Amino acid sequence: MRILLSISYLGTAYVGWQFQENGPSVQEAVEDALLKGTGDRIRVTGASRTDAGVHALCQMAHFDTASTIPPERFPFVLNRYLPPDIRVYFGQRVDDAFHARFDAERKTYTYRFFNAPHASAVWNAMTCHVPLPLDDRKMDTAVRSLLGEHDFCAFAAAGGQAKTTVRTLFEANVERQGPFVTFRVTGSGFLYNMVRIIAGTLIYIGQGKLSPDCFKTALATGDRLALGPTAPPGGLELSRIRYAARWELLEPPPYGDGVPVLK
Amino acid sequence: MRILLSISYLGTAYVGWQFQENGPSVQEAVEDALLKGTGDRIRVTGASRTDAGVHALCQMAHFDTASTIPPERFPFVLNRYLPPDIRVYFGQRVDDAFHARFDAERKTYTYRFFNAPHASAVWNAMTCHVPLPLDDRKMDTAVRSLLGEHDFCAFAAAGGQAKTTVRTLFEANVERQGPFVTFRVTGSGFLYNMVRIIAGTLIYIGQGKLSPDCFKTALATGDRLALGPTAPPGGLELSRIRYAARWELLEPPPYGDGVPVLK
Numbered sequence: 001m002r003i004l005l006s007i008s009y010l011g012t013a014y015v016g017w018q019f020q021e022n023g024p025s026v027q028e029a030v031e032d033a034l035l036k037g038t039g040d041r042i043r044v045t046g047a048s049r050t051d052a053g054v055h056a057l058c059q060m061a062h063f064d065t066a067s068t069i070p071p072e073r074f075p076f077v078l079n080r081y082l083p084p085d086i087r088v089y090f091g092q093r094v095d096d097a098f099h100a101r102f103d104a105e106r107k108t109y110t111y112r113f114f115n116a117p118h119a120s121a122v123w124n125a126m127t128c129h130v131p132l133p134l135d136d137r138k139m140d141t142a143v144r145s146l147l148g149e150h151d152f153c154a155f156a157a158a159g160g161q162a163k164t165t166v167r168t169l170f171e172a173n174v175e176r177q178g179p180f181v182t183f184r185v186t187g188s189g190f191l192y193n194m195v196r197i198i199a200g201t202l203i204y205i206g207q208g209k210l211s212p213d214c215f216k217t218a219l220a221t222g223d224r225l226a227l228g229p230t231a232p233p234g235g236l237e238l239s240r241i242r243y244a245a246r247w248e249l250l251e252p253p254p255y256g257d258g259v260p261v262l263k
Numbered sequence: 264m265r266i267l268l269s270i271s272y273l274g275t276a277y278v279g280w281q282f283q284e285n286g287p288s289v290q291e292a293v294e295d296a297l298l299k300g301t302g303d304r305i306r307v308t309g310a311s312r313t314d315a316g317v318h319a320l321c322q323m324a325h326f327d328t329a330s331t332i333p334p335e336r337f338p339f340v341l342n343r344y345l346p347p348d349i350r351v352y353f354g355q356r357v358d359d360a361f362h363a364r365f366d367a368e369r370k371t372y373t374y375r376f377f378n379a380p381h382a383s384a385v386w387n388a389m390t391c392h393v394p395l396p397l398d399d400r401k402m403d404t405a406v407r408s409l410l411g412e413h414d415f416c417a418f419a420a421a422g423g424q425a426k427t428t429v430r431t432l433f434e435a436n437v438e439r440q441g442p443f444v445t446f447r448v449t450g451s452g453f454l455y456n457m458v459r460i461i462a463g464t465l466i467y468i469g470q471g472k473l474s475p476d477c478f479k480t481a482l483a484t485g486d487r488l489a490l491g492p493t494a495p496p497g498g499l500e501l502s503r504i505r506y507a508a509r510w511e512l513l514e515p516p517p518y519g520d521g522v523p524v525l526k
Contacts, residue, residue, distance in 0.1 A: 008384040055385060075381055087384040116518055118338055121271040121350040122318060122389065178517040254441040255379055 002098060003071050005030075005044075005078075006090035006252045007059040012125045012234065013085060017050045017059060026050075026086055030061065033081035037074075038067045047100040047241045048107060051193075053233035055126060057110075057255070060241045062100040090252035098247055106170060108186040108240040111199040111231065116179040127180070128199070128235030134206035136181050140174040142205045142212035143183065143198065146219070147172055152191055154218040154227060160192030167191065174202065181206070184239070197224075199231035265361060266334050268293075268307075268341075269353035269515045270322040275388045275497065276348060280313045280322060289313075289349055293324065296344035296351075300337075301330045310363040310504045311370060314456075316496030318389060320373075320518070323504045325363040353515035361510055369433060371449040371503040374462040374494065379442040390443070391462070391498030397469035399444050403437040405468045405475035406446065406461065409482070410435055415454055417481040417490060423455030430454065437465065444469070447502070459494045460487075467491035 007030065015023035027044055034042045047060040069077055074091035082088065112127045114120045119129035146169050153165040171186035183199055204210035210228055218226040243249055270293065278286035282294075290307055297305045310323040332340055337354035345351065377383045377390035378397045409432050416428040434449035446462055467473035473491055481489040506512055 010385050010387075057385065079381055084382065084387045085384055087381050089379070089381040116352070116516065118342055118350050118352040118518075119347065120518070121348055122273050122320065124273075124347045126385065253379065255381075255383070 001066070001071075002062055002064050002094050002096050003074060004060060004062045004092050004094045004098065004100060004249070005074060005088050006255070007056065007061055008087050008089060008255065009056050009059065010085040010125060011050060011053050011055045014052065016052045016054065017046045017048065017056075023052075026056075026059070027061075029082060029086050030078065030088070033078040034063065034065075036081045037077040038065060038069065040065065040067070045100050047104045048238050050238050051233050051236075054236045054238065055234075056238040058240055058252075059238055060100045060104070062094060062098065064096075089255045090250075092250045094249065095247060098243075103243050103247065104241050105188070105244055106186055106240075106242040107189060107238070108171070108184065108242075109190070109195045110237045110239045111183040111185075111195060111235045112237070113181040113183070113199075113203070113235060114179055115176075115181050120179075123180075125234060126237070128203075128232050130181075130203055130206075132207050134176075134181050134203070135208070136174050136176040136206065138212055139181070139183070139202045139206045142215055143172045143174055143185075143202060145212075145215045146185075146198070150219050151222070152194060152219070153222045154224050155194045155197050156191035156224075157193035157197065157230065162191055165191060167194075186240075193230050196231045196233065196236060197227055199235065201228035203231065204228035264329070264334075265325055265327050265357050265359050266337060267323060267325045267355050267357045267361065267363060267512070268337060268351050269518070270309075270319065270324055271350050271352055271518065272319050272322065273348040273388060274313060274316050274318045277315065279315045279317065280309045280311065280319075286315075289319075289322070290324075292345060292349055293341065293351070296341040297326065297328075299344040300340040301328060301332065303328065303330070308363050310367045311501050313501050314496050314499075317499045317501065318497075319501040321503055321515075322501055323363045323367070325357060325361065327359075352518045353513075355513045357512065358510060361506075363504075366506050366510065367452070367504050368507055369449055369451060369503075369505040370453065370501070371434070371447065371505075372453070372458045373500045373502045374446040374448075374458060374498045375500070376444040376446070376462075376466070376498060377442055378439075378444050383442075386443075388497060389500070391466075391495050393444075393466055393469075395470050397439075397444050397466070398471070399437050399439040399469065401475055402444070402446070402465045402469045405478055406435045406437055406448075406465060408475075408478045409461070413482050414485070415457060415482070416485045417487050418457045418460050419454035419487075420456035420460065420493065425454055428454060430457075449503075456493050459496065459499060460490055462494035462498065464491035466494065
């Protein structure tokens with residue numbers, strides 16, 4: 001029986017989703033909890049290999065089991081053994097042919113800047129502090145030039161394993177709510193560090209250090225040097241993954257898709 | 264010269280605002296930073312003695328100094344020595360007669376429930392997890408019965424030092440945004456554990472374990488047993504403190520008065 005989990009985590013304490021020798025990974029924590037909950041050592045396949053320090057509101061991961069635990073009970077069983085910064089909040093049975101990574105059709109990422117003279121005491125782990133003022137209108141206009149299908153080869157860090165660098169962005173915008181400047185992007189997929197390279201470039205555009213046209217230049221020339229630095233991981237969150245309707249997935253209950261606003 | 268600071272902190276790691284022998288306090292951290300920044304050991308007076316684990320978006324605290332550091336530079340000086348879960352985000356000179364605690368006219372507290380089957384991985388430190396469904400409309404109606412001037416003696420834990428138990432509530436409401444149920448209250452002051460006793464009672468009202476009339480009963484009878492349990496500290500945040508206009512205080516810049524919403 002193949003089970004699909006919806007998993008949320010605060011990435012601060014982890015080397016990333018995927019198992020690594022040099023520190024604790026979210027995948028390892030989930031597999032350890034599965035071992036304690038089912039008695040079996042089971043390999044879990046995540047939809048997205050989030051980097052060290054990157055958060056997830058909703059990572060999706062599947063695994064195969066012969067356990068008699070009902071699919072919807074898995075969150076309760078696993079959360080008993082998981083640390084509080086990792087929560088499984090939904091479980092469902094899926095077709096044996098379904099694959100959490102290969103069948104992902106759209107992914108949404110959120111990158112949060114905290115734009116104030118001093119960093120946030122409360123939101124420090126989930127935001128990237130930018131002390132100098134950001135022109136969010138200019139950032140919003142600039143990032144929309146990335147919409148559509150493009151070759152994003154200039155937007156990839158070395159170390160990626162993608163066969164093609166062509167991707168499609170369906171949604172990209174920047175919005176300010178008080179000191180919070182939020183960049184949200186939905187695409188068919190993303191190259192290694194692509195969202196953080198866009199975020200780092202947006203900082204430079206917002207501060208007038210780079211022209212809003214630099215995205216177009218980078219798309220046309222493929223030149224990484226046309227862009228800004230890679231923004232730090234703590235501001236990034238994997239927010240949503242969508243699959244084709246034919247898989248007939250259940251929608252998880254509301255689970256705190258938190259964007260801070262002034263109130 | 265008397266300086267007034269606006270201070271934000273994540274209370275999770277602290278025994279509370281006030282200095283205590285049994286662990287690190289926010290006051291101690293600020294005084295240590297002042298010692299490093301000015302060379303002087305200076306006593307800091309906070310407006311509110313927040314409990315262990317309680318957060319502050321905006322604590323106010325004053326101190327006297329002969330330092331030549333300009334008032335508006337104190338945040339930059341102190342943040343160099345403070346841990347990231349404490350940030351001083353505004354500093355201003357105030358009248359020598361001004362007192363952060365005695366001159367506070369209104370305080371606003373926010374209590375956040377995370378109402379979903381599983382706790383939040385991301386918001387765990389700032390919310391109180393309530394797995395059973397809460398009727399937020401019923402909670403909102405009930406809490407408004409506390410508005411106005413009343414004797415809140417039923418709403419105080421033992422250990423308080425208040426001379427009178429009469430307080431005035433100016434604002435009290437409950438609002439839902441997805442799994443976040445937020446209780447916000449503004450009053451002339453609060454008795455020891457008063458906000459957490461109201462919050463704990465709201466959980467019981469929202470789950471139908473107590474009648475929405477229990478607040479009225481407790482006000483009329485003074486009976487602590489008419490109310491629910493004291494809610495845990497992690498859901499509570501000191502959100503705002505207001506002083507009389509005659510002190511001519513400067514308004515700090517926007518600093519992330521974050522209320523999470525579905526987006």
